[in-house]
Amino acid sequence: MLNDVTFGQYYPVNSFTHKSDPRIKLLALIAYIVALFLAKNFYSLALCFIVLSLGIIFSRVPLLKVLRSIKAILVIMIFTAVLNLLFHGGQNLLWQWWKIKIYLEGVIFTIFFSLRLLFLVMGSALLTLTTTPVALTDGVESLLKPLTWIRFPVRALALIMSIALRFIPTLIDETNRIISAQKARGSDFESGNIFKRIKAVIPVLIPLLISAFRRAEELGDAMDARCYTGSNKRTKYKKLKFGWRDLLIFLLFASLIAGVVLLNIYAYDIYPEIYVYIRLR
Amino acid sequence: MEEEIAVRFSNVAFSYPEGDGAPALRGINFTVRRGEFLSVIGHNGSGKSTLARLVNGLLVASEGEISVFGMNPADDKAAREIRKRVGIVFQNPDNQMVASIVEDDVAFGPENICVPREEISKRIDWALEAVGMSEFRHSTPTRLSGGQKQRIAIAGVLAVKPDILILDESTAMLDPRGRREVTDVVSRLNREEGITIILITHFMEEALLADRTIVLNRGEIALSGTPEEIFGNGELLETFNLSLPRITAISRGLRAAGMDVKDVLRPEQLAAEIERNFAKSGKIPCKNPPFLPPAEPAGGEWDIDINHLSFTYSRKSPFATRALNDVTLRIAEGEFFGVIGHTGSGKSTLIQHLNALIKLPQAQKHYKKPKAKKGKPAPVVSGIRVGRFDLSDRKCPFRELRASVGMVFQYPEYQLFAESVFEDVAFALKNFKKDLSREETERYVRESIEVVGLNYEEVKDKSPFDLSGGQKRRVAIAGVIVAKPEILVLDEPAAGLDPAGKREIMSLLHRLHGDWCKTVVIVSHDMDEVAENCTRAAVISDGKLWACGHPAQLFSRADELVALGLDVPLTAKISALLNKSGIEINSDLTAEDFTRKTIEIYGGAPDA
Numbered sequence: 001m002l003n004d005v006t007f008g009q010y011y012p013v014n015s016f017t018h019k020s021d022p023r024i025k026l027l028a029l030i031a032y033i034v035a036l037f038l039a040k041n042f043y044s045l046a047l048c049f050i051v052l053s054l055g056i057i058f059s060r061v062p063l064l065k066v067l068r069s070i071k072a073i074l075v076i077m078i079f080t081a082v083l084n085l086l087f088h089g090g091q092n093l094l095w096q097w098w099k100i101k102i103y104l105e106g107v108i109f110t111i112f113f114s115l116r117l118l119f120l121v122m123g124s125a126l127l128t129l130t131t132t133p134v135a136l137t138d139g140v141e142s143l144l145k146p147l148t149w150i151r152f153p154v155r156a157l158a159l160i161m162s163i164a165l166r167f168i169p170t171l172i173d174e175t176n177r178i179i180s181a182q183k184a185r186g187s188d189f190e191s192g193n194i195f196k197r198i199k200a201v202i203p204v205l206i207p208l209l210i211s212a213f214r215r216a217e218e219l220g221d222a223m224d225a226r227c228y229t230g231s232n233k234r235t236k237y238k239k240l241k242f243g244w245r246d247l248l249i250f251l252l253f254a255s256l257i258a259g260v261v262l263l264n265i266y267a268y269d270i271y272p273e274i275y276v277y278i279r280l281r
Numbered sequence: 282m283e284e285e286i287a288v289r290f291s292n293v294a295f296s297y298p299e300g301d302g303a304p305a306l307r308g309i310n311f312t313v314r315r316g317e318f319l320s321v322i323g324h325n326g327s328g329k330s331t332l333a334r335l336v337n338g339l340l341v342a343s344e345g346e347i348s349v350f351g352m353n354p355a356d357d358k359a360a361r362e363i364r365k366r367v368g369i370v371f372q373n374p375d376n377q378m379v380a381s382i383v384e385d386d387v388a389f390g391p392e393n394i395c396v397p398r399e400e401i402s403k404r405i406d407w408a409l410e411a412v413g414m415s416e417f418r419h420s421t422p423t424r425l426s427g428g429q430k431q432r433i434a435i436a437g438v439l440a441v442k443p444d445i446l447i448l449d450e451s452t453a454m455l456d457p458r459g460r461r462e463v464t465d466v467v468s469r470l471n472r473e474e475g476i477t478i479i480l481i482t483h484f485m486e487e488a489l490l491a492d493r494t495i496v497l498n499r500g501e502i503a504l505s506g507t508p509e510e511i512f513g514n515g516e517l518l519e520t521f522n523l524s525l526p527r528i529t530a531i532s533r534g535l536r537a538a539g540m541d542v543k544d545v546l547r548p549e550q551l552a553a554e555i556e557r558n559f560a561k562s563g564k565i566p567c568k569n570p571p572f573l574p575p576a577e578p579a580g581g582e583w584d585i586d587i588n589h590l591s592f593t594y595s596r597k598s599p600f601a602t603r604a605l606n607d608v609t610l611r612i613a614e615g616e617f618f619g620v621i622g623h624t625g626s627g628k629s630t631l632i633q634h635l636n637a638l639i640k641l642p643q644a645q646k647h648y649k650k651p652k653a654k655k656g657k658p659a660p661v662v663s664g665i666r667v668g669r670f671d672l673s674d675r676k677c678p679f680r681e682l683r684a685s686v687g688m689v690f691q692y693p694e695y696q697l698f699a700e701s702v703f704e705d706v707a708f709a710l711k712n713f714k715k716d717l718s719r720e721e722t723e724r725y726v727r728e729s730i731e732v733v734g735l736n737y738e739e740v741k742d743k744s745p746f747d748l749s750g751g752q753k754r755r756v757a758i759a760g761v762i763v764a765k766p767e768i769l770v771l772d773e774p775a776a777g778l779d780p781a782g783k784r785e786i787m788s789l790l791h792r793l794h795g796d797w798c799k800t801v802v803i804v805s806h807d808m809d810e811v812a813e814n815c816t817r818a819a820v821i822s823d824g825k826l827w828a829c830g831h832p833a834q835l836f837s838r839a840d841e842l843v844a845l846g847l848d849v850p851l852t853a854k855i856s857a858l859l860n861k862s863g864i865e866i867n868s869d870l871t872a873e874d875f876t877r878k879t880i881e882i883y884g885g886a887p888d889a
Binding site (some may be wrong): 033098101115134154162163165166169170177179180182183184185186187188202203206207210211215218219221223224225227228229233234235236237238239 | 334337339351361364365368370371373375376377378379380382384388390391392393394395396397399401402422423441633638666680686687688690691696697698699708709711713747760763764801
């Protein structure tokens, strides 16, 4: 049974990471991603990894949960890794079979690239694991606030997101109910070829659509009745507050970027490292 | 000084543009005073909801004049002002909430009218306090019960600080406990905060709470007066598609037998009336022979046997909830069986097991037999048998089972999908009986449409979405019974219908029971419905089987049932009250039998 449990990945525990401001977490994630892409060598990548580990440790989310988020992009990761491995040129040939050549540079680049992707996904997952969708919406709204200057409907956009979040569990419940009802009338969703299965979805989709429209209409009436006019001129009840946690996170990520930049300047590029390796041999 | 008149309708008419031209309302004249509690009743489609929407300008009258605190809701600017002063709570609590956290949702209204932040916080405090939901301020509405959600919706409306609160069938989707929660809140708001209430409802007990009642019939005000005046006039009500209240039916029966009983509205009053009669003729204390419930049905080929059924949703997750806990139950062939329980008690989970919509763990693909641990008793394994089907067997022919156990869900009209009524009804046939000839299919469909009381030739080519609410429900039921199931299971078949519609659905089920299906199982919130119709019933509470037996046996434990958040039928209430004054009337708790037994004791004996 699908229900609001499977929706979103939020992992409900009380931790440092959970309690910090969603805006700073969003900004931190952006800083982290920038740092990852700035990173030119394994030293700066290691620095990113340290920051990521701190985030995971202080979130009290089991490591397995964070790792599970890779599942979604595992195929892409392997695919790109294989491509990189096969087509990355270089000078130190390691292995050759027919026209396939694998170079040392390719191996190193693949490792580097895969790690970067891995850290990226784990970092993003950490945000959704420790921040409720609602808090995330509030954060996005607050960060987009400057756009109201160019008359961008930030409040309306945030309201749309909030309503969407609010109705996801309701519509999932509804879908389950309709699926059950049609199963009770003999619908078969589990066997048959692809066409049969698509056809089996119609008796679920139509009632679901009709119900969604009905709900939308009723919600519209209810919102009208509660004095909603659609204008940007509304007060905002919820205010996000920066705390000491957020200051710490800010400092941490500021130093991360600084660290990555410094390491990029003063340490080797990933390719020169290969020559270090060769010279040692 | 503020106006004394809150709402005034003069000669108002309204027609929906997409309708068939017939006005939804016409010639409406009434006024609501400040601080008044008005209830509005009427059959489905009588124009009640239209009335509510006219008050705050969601709809605009086609004729006549409406004035709300001296303002005209047809004017856009005035409508905005009016909406600050008139709040509406709608039927479905799910479709009124915009936010996933209670306080954010309550804040929505005040945000819209630009209330400063500190003030919003105060208003949330006050509104949640007023509906008794303060502790849920940071909860997620989807996790609350229906009654709680509806109270949040009321809080959301209250936070705008309206002078008038309109409830548009706001209790129709709630269980007895939820209904009580909402009506208590509404009555208190009227009494303590002086908020004017317009309560639109199907339930007579709720209409009784008001100072004044308006009866709508086909878009016109048919009656208006105090609830006592209105409900004292039973025959007239019946002609407006509202049933004669059960209590009036009883008092009339008693009067016909020579008892001096006035028409009253509340069980306490009727009990007092009966007691007065008994006291006058010196018959207290008295009792009749205890009611002997019929022997447990012998059963037959199509018995349902449920053994130690337990079920947990989202197992092994932080959100795991136990829905059923060791339920053992037998429903014999030929019964009209009731399942009672508040929302979330597990009764829907229970019935979904009956046709394997929820499969037993043993019947699932990746089932591992639990290992018996040393020193602990062997784990209990759930089992269900329905007729010849063993639902714990992975090889059980589940499709055949589903053809034999028809399942009608709550609000079944929401699962209609086909282009024509014929196609929709034939859907189950095409799934279950693939080799049926065209003539046979047509015959089956015709029979089932006719048995639910619709005209086959008239409706077969219509789109199911063009039918009225009651007709849609019938089509949906036809779409299940068309496969000729042996057992028919219905989850709240009469929910949301007006009294006449309820009565029709119940008589339809009796028509089906016996001729069409051997066994009928209904889930119901309406205790009177269960008492009047069921041969036996089971009470499910917090996933456990609380009791099972004849309704008369179950409802004799009135106090316990109320503590569980359920209700008891009217007859049980009166019997319990009379019992306290030494008049012990034992009946099977149908209104008819209760009346007969009362008359018997009173003076039905040959010497009297």
